Amino acid sequence: MVIQLFWLVPAASVLALLFAWHFYRSMKRQSEGTERMQHIAAAVRKGAMSYLKQQYKVVSLVFMALAVIFGIMAYGFHVQNAWVPVAFLTGGFFSGLAGFLGMKTATAASARTAQAARTSLNGGLRIAFRSGAVMGLVVVGLGLLDISFWYLLLHAVTPEGSLPGAKLCVITTTMLTFGMGASTQALFARVGGGIYTKAADVGADLVGKVEADIPEDDPRNPATIADNVGDNVGDVAGMGADLYESYCGSILATASLGAAAYMLAGDVHMQLRAVMAPMLVAAVGIVLSLVGIFAVRTDERADMRRLLRALSSGTMLSSLLIVAGAFGVLWLLGLDKWWQMGLTVVVGLAVGTIIGQATEYYTSQSYAPTRRVSESGQTGAATVIISGLGLGMLSTAVPVVAVVGGIIASYLIATGGELANVSMGLYGIGMAAVGMLSTLGITLATDAYGPIADNAGGNAEMSGLGEEVRHRTDALDSLGNTTAATGKGFAIGSAALTGLALLASYVEEVRIGLERIGQHTLDVGGRSVAVSQATMQDFMAYYDVTLINPKVLSGMFLGAMMAFLFCGLTMNAVGRAAGKMVDEVRRQFREIKGILSGTAEPDYGRCVMISTRAAQHEMVWPSLLAIIVPIGVGLVFGVSGVLGLLIGGLSAGFVLAVFMANAGGAWDNAKKYVEEGHFGGKGSDVHKATVVGDTVGDPFKDTSGPSLNILIKLMSMVSIVMAGLTVTWSLV
Numbered sequence: 023m024v025i026q027l028f029w030l031v032p033a034a035s036v037l038a039l040l041f042a043w044h045f046y047r048s049m050k051r052q053s054e055g056t057e058r059m060q061h062i063a064a065a066v067r068k069g070a071m072s073y074l075k076q077q078y079k080v081v082s083l084v085f086m087a088l089a090v091i092f093g094i095m096a097y098g099f100h101v102q103n104a105w106v107p108v109a110f111l112t113g114g115f116f117s118g119l120a121g122f123l124g125m126k127t128a129t130a131a132s133a134r135t136a137q138a139a140r141t142s143l144n145g146g147l148r149i150a151f152r153s154g155a156v157m158g159l160v161v162v163g164l165g166l167l168d169i170s171f172w173y174l175l176l177h178a179v180t181p182e183g184s185l186p187g188a189k190l191c192v193i194t195t196t197m198l199t200f201g202m203g204a205s206t207q208a209l210f211a212r213v214g215g216g217i218y219t220k221a222a223d224v225g226a227d228l229v230g231k232v233e234a235d236i237p238e239d240d241p242r243n244p245a246t247i248a249d250n251v252g253d254n255v256g257d258v259a260g261m262g263a264d265l266y267e268s269y270c271g272s273i274l275a276t277a278s279l280g281a282a283a284y285m286l287a288g289d290v291h292m293q294l295r296a297v298m299a300p301m302l303v304a305a306v307g308i309v310l311s312l313v314g315i316f317a318v319r320t321d322e323r324a325d326m327r328r329l330l331r332a333l334s335s336g337t338m339l340s341s342l343l344i345v346a347g348a349f350g351v352l353w354l355l356g357l358d359k360w361w362q363m364g365l366t367v368v369v370g371l372a373v374g375t376i377i378g379q380a381t382e383y384y385t386s387q388s389y390a391p392t393r394r395v396s397e398s399g400q401t402g403a404a405t406v407i408i409s410g411l412g413l414g415m416l417s418t419a420v421p422v423v424a425v426v427g428g429i430i431a432s433y434l435i436a437t438g439g440e441l442a443n444v445s446m447g448l449y450g451i452g453m454a455a456v457g458m459l460s461t462l463g464i465t466l467a468t469d470a471y472g473p474i475a476d477n478a479g480g481n482a483e484m485s486g487l488g489e490e491v492r493h494r495t496d497a498l499d500s501l502g503n504t505t506a507a508t509g510k511g512f513a514i515g516s517a518a519l520t521g522l523a524l525l526a527s528y529v530e531e532v533r534i535g536l537e538r539i540g541q542h543t544l545d546v547g548g549r550s551v552a553v554s555q556a557t558m559q560d561f562m563a564y565y566d567v568t569l570i571n572p573k574v575l576s577g578m579f580l581g582a583m584m585a586f587l588f589c590g591l592t593m594n595a596v597g598r599a600a601g602k603m604v605d606e607v608r609r610q611f612r613e614i615k616g617i618l619s620g621t622a623e624p625d626y627g628r629c630v631m632i633s634t635r636a637a638q639h640e641m642v643w644p645s646l647l648a649i650i651v652p653i654g655v656g657l658v659f660g661v662s663g664v665l666g667l668l669i670g671g672l673s674a675g676f677v678l679a680v681f682m683a684n685a686g687g688a689w690d691n692a693k694k695y696v697e698e699g700h701f702g703g704k705g706s707d708v709h710k711a712t713v714v715g716d717t718v719g720d721p722f723k724d725t726s727g728p729s730l731n732i733l734i735k736l737m738s739m740v741s742i743v744m745a746g747l748t749v750t751w752s753l754v
Contacts, residue, residue: 024294027302027355032170034305038163038463041312045152045159046127052149055137058485062247063133066477069251069630070129073218074122074259076638081210084646085114088206092199095747100538102746103192105179106199109172110743113203113270116164120266121211121259124157124470128258132250132477139478139494140487146498147318147332150474151467155315157262158466162308165269169301172197187285187293188554194278194297195531195742198524201274202739204267208260209648209732213592214641215260216725218633219252220596223724224717225603225629231713234611234618235705238697239480242617244610244624245603248633250480253473255637256724261513264732265459265466268516269304271735272459275523276300276452282530283445284358286557295357296449300456302355303367306347307340311463314340333468333501337378340461341371348457359436366432366450370457370519373428374465377515380420384413385687387500387695391417395692396701399711406692406715414685414722421680425518428454444558448526455519475499500694514679517731521672524738528668529561531742532661535749565662573659577666581737582674584651584667588733589678589726591644596721599636606632648733652740656748664741664748672734679730686723689715 054060089107096102131153139146176193226245230236239246280296314336349364357363383389387396391413398409429451436450437443479495536542536553544551544564551560561567567574606629616622655667693712701708741748 031301031305034308035163035166038159038308042156042159045156049131049153052134053137054133059133062481062484065247066250067129070254073255073634077214103196109200110203113200114207116168117204117207117263117266120161120164121263123160124262125254125259127153127156128254128474131474133481135478136481140491143494151318151471153474154470155467157470158463161266162463187290190281194281198274198742201271202743205736205739208263208267209645209736211263212260212729213644214637215256217595217640218637219256220720220725221599221603221636222248222252222633223720224600225607227713227717229607232710239483241484244607245629247626248629250477253476257473269459269462272455272520273300275527276456278527279449279452283449292358295355299357302351303348303456306351307344307460308463310343311340314464337464340464344460362435363453365435366453367457369428369432370454373424374458376424377421384417384684387691392688392691395688396695399708403711403714406711410685410689410715413688414681417684418677418680452523458516514731517734518676521734525668528742531745535746539750567662567665573663574666577663578670581667581670584671585675585678592726593721595640596725602632648736649740652737653744657751668738671737675730675734679727682722682727686719689719
């Protein structure tokens with residue numbers, strides 16, 4: 023039965039990819055509008071693909087260098103599994119492919135969404151949402167396909183271990199390596215795309231809206247094409263790569279924890295079921311996400327709340343169905359404590375829902391917090407910024423409490439209240455993370471929908487489609503701002519649970535590293551413990567992982583510092599790139615006569631080039647830092663220092679990411695609320711003040727904030743891959 027059920031995993035992945043192809047072909051059959059609309063869409067598409075091509079060249083060099091290093095470690099020093107270099111490369115390839123396919127779809131869908139909005143609001147929503155669904159389905163489809171492939175391959179080539187259950191532990195920890203490849207690619211995509219899009223956005227807003235007093239996406243603005251390109255490379259390609267690695271990381275970490283927990287319990291038959299469980303829950307999630315996607319629709323009279331309800335109805339329907347599906351598949355699998363593990367999936371879904379609803383409350387202009395930020399614009403830009411910062415700080419409470427509650431609840435449910443059963447408790451937390459991400463097919467669809475709607479609005483404005491069409495695209499765009507903020511909160515929340523599961527997987531990789539170099543016993547409190555049978559507590563005691571160990575404390579401080587150092591580097595990168603963009607837009611307004619009167623066309627290509635070069639140059643150092651620091655801490659402070667680093671980075675990075683994403687989302691929608699006609703509307707002093715607030719929030723919500731969740735997981739993945747080196751070096 024277990025083997026037969028496994029084939030649901032590749033079958034579900036193929037089903038997701040087939041529906042993604044169906045939605046893509048359906049979108050392509052729709053009209054792209056007038057010749058002017060097609061011309062603008064082609065310019066955005068060309069700029070996006072050009073940027074992605076340059077980014078992949080840079081990232082390929084980094085990947086090849088790292089693959090060579092892993093090869094030396096595996097074949098030269100034998101401190102790593104021989105499959106690691108290849109698994110690392112495939113993880114990066116599929117992560118990049120998911121982002122590429124999503125962006126290819128988004129750039130083709132924007133003009134078609136604008137064209138559909140000429141007829142009805144529901145038509146525009148349908149095209150934009152189902153085009154976003156291509157991204158969601160491609161991510162989950164490629165993710166499960168990659169996992170299925172590697173499981174079958176490694177199961178065929180990995181020899182049986184000296185102890186029962188050792189083979190599955192080796193397989194699952196080796197599979198985590200392609201998670202590092204996905205995380206590395208995702209960080210480059212997020213950071214590079216975030217720098218690109220915010221440089222263009224800030225330049226377009228500060229000079230166009232504030233100084234020249236022209237509308238958003240006005241064709242007279244030289245940075246407007248670059249701004250539209252940036253929406254795709256940052257919020258589509260970047261988000262796709264980001265959630266691909268979150269999705270794979272949660273499944274792989276949970277499978278690794280299940281293998282370790284049941285090996286220690288001596289139950290080899292149940293061990294296989296525990297490894298299969300997260301994959302099968304994810305497979306069921308794909309099928310039921312499709313049901314939710316088909317349920318999304320609205321009508322012409324819909325306001326913001328009704329539009330939000332239209333998208334929420336699809337997500338909630340999928341979540342409710344997945345609860346039943348998870349219990350069913352775990353029962354069929356015959357997993358020990360199947361109903362408890364089903365409850366942990368429910369806990370994960372509940373935590374994800376709470377975080378999504380809290381993010382919506384704090385960032386949507388339909389609710390009081392964001393409206394208060396708009397109102398603060400009556401006294402100037404400074405009070406807008408102060409109000410947004412305060413809102414962002416307050417907004418961290420609900421997600422943090424939700425995650426803490428989810429951790430405790432899933433741990434106690436999985437262990438039956440036995441606090442000492444750490445391995446089983448951590449497996450329960452991992453299943454909660456899988457549960458949270460089980461709806462990713464539709465959740466990512468609502469997120470990728472945002473930049474498609476934004477680009478549709480830009481196309482409508484630049485093509486002069488009229489006030490009624492622009493009103494519809496503005497409604498879709500405002501909805502997209504909220505869904506994007508919700509998606510970021512969801513991604514950050516999943517990173518917290520996945521990061522905790524990866525931290526436990528690091529200890530399991532340390533076990534394998536010790537056995538690989540020939541150490542088979544641990545001296546724990548004067549007693550000899552076999553490495554193969556050592557519990558989590560035994561490893562903690564052996565490496566003195568306590569709060570009074572200066573190595574652990576040092577690692578925790580370094581981990582917390584990494585969150586702020588990373589944000590500082592990326593924020594400054596956006597500032598430098600935006601400064602160049604502002605100078606260029608001002609130069610064109612000054613030197614190209616007739617731009618503002620509409621008799622001359624701006625040099626859009628120059629602005630696209632500035633954003634591209636800035637992103638390529640600025641993204642390398644912050645991304646490499648996430649790889650270098652865990653290795654350095656491991657060599658200097660050993661295993662205990664690395665655990666401290668991961669704990670510090672996880673706790674500080676999670677809270678900081680929620681703060682930045684929600685503050686940025688609130689500033690953005692506070693501006694939208696004013697543009698709807700409140701507090702003086704477009705062109706008023708309040709509007710200009712909220713534009714400044716939105717400009718500050720741009721790198722918060724689209725560069726630094728969402729990149730932090732990748733930083734958390736990438737540091738964990740690097741630590742896992744380098745565990746063999748850390749263990750070996752500490753014995754020298």
